[in-house]
Amino acid sequence: MTELTHPNLYPPPITYEGRRLDGKVVVIFGASSGIGAAAAARFAREGASVIATARRADRLETLVAAIRSDGGEAMAVQCDVRAEEQIARAVAETISRYGRLDGAFNNAGVSGTAQPIHRLSADSFDELIAVNLRGVALCLKHEVLAMRSAGRGGSIVSTSSIGSLTSNATLPDYGASKAAVNHLTRSAAVCYARDSIRVNAIAPGATSSEMLDPWISDPADRARWASSPIPFIALPDDMARVALFLLSDEARWITGHILPVDGGAAAA
Numbered sequence: 001m002t003e004l005t006h007p008n009l010y011p012p013p014i015t016y017e018g019r020r021l022d023g024k025v026v027v028i029f030g031a032s033s034g035i036g037a038a039a040a041a042r043f044a045r046e047g048a049s050v051i052a053t054a055r056r057a058d059r060l061e062t063l064v065a066a067i068r069s070d071g072g073e074a075m076a077v078q079c080d081v082r083a084e085e086q087i088a089r090a091v092a093e094t095i096s097r098y099g100r101l102d103g104a105f106n107n108a109g110v111s112g113t114a115q116p117i118h119r120l121s122a123d124s125f126d127e128l129i130a131v132n133l134r135g136v137a138l139c140l141k142h143e144v145l146a147m148r149s150a151g152r153g154g155s156i157v158s159t160s161s162i163g164s165l166t167s168n169a170t171l172p173d174y175g176a177s178k179a180a181v182n183h184l185t186r187s188a189a190v191c192y193a194r195d196s197i198r199v200n201a202i203a204p205g206a207t208s209s210e211m212l213d214p215w216i217s218d219p220a221d222r223a224r225w226a227s228s229p230i231p232f233i234a235l236p237d238d239m240a241r242v243a244l245f246l247l248s249d250e251a252r253w254i255t256g257h258i259l260p261v262d263g264g265a266a267a268a
Contacts, residue, residue, distance in 0.1 A: 020248040022047030030108030032059035038236035044072030053079035081135030106158040132177035153196025160201040162262040189256030198255040205262025229264030
């Protein structure tokens with residue numbers, strides 16, 4: 001993580017921990033860094049058996065080892081969400097090991113390249129859509145199939161972006177892909193509510209991650225990204241805790257919701 005010196009750019013970490021996912025089995029797609037890695041650690045501390053998936057197997061093994069050393073339960077499954085058969089395998093391995101799937105966090109995503117629409121590359125656009133939209137749709141497909149088959153219900157959370165709710169002249173493809181995730185979320189929520197499957201999304205604002213940190217190496221850039229009404233850049237765990245709430249039974253009457261987690265940026 002980029003070293004930042006301004007005291008208001010990052011908040012102090014939250015120390016509260018409960019057991020809101022106690023006994024639940026949760027798969028995370030896109031768990032090798034940032035929000036996904038923070039979610040894996042957070043969910044395990046809250047009692048979940050975590051299946052961490054991503055393309056970078058070495059990162060996953062390090063993450064799982066850290067979770068286990070902290071007393072949690074986790075396993076790693078290498079998975080590229082661009083390949084449906086790998087998504088299906090990750091879900092199947094979850095069922096094989098734990099017997100069920102209670103929750104899922106669809107967090108795999110790429111940022112694309114910052115450019116206006118008239119400079120879009122078809123290849124880079126197709127790559128972004130393959131991960132951010134097609135990948136989420138296929139994850140939803142196999143998660144829902146597993147949950148409906150078991151008949152126990154479940155909860156699914158996907159990572160959208162505050163960029164799905166606001167315009168951005170230099171990230172139109174990214175915002176469009178995340179706006180489509182919002183539509184998938186609402187549609188799936190309505191479709192599977194009677195199966196007791198809840199489907200929601202979080203829309204993060206500026207959050208320290210491999211995606212954002214290279215853009216905020218300059219102090220002026222850091223200050224600009226930290227200019228929301230709550231004036232700091234969020235930590236990945238801030239997003240993980242919101243996803244945790246939506247996955248937990250505390251949110252049992254919430255479905256089809258796109259929850260901005262942006263320090264008030266969209267409201268402003």
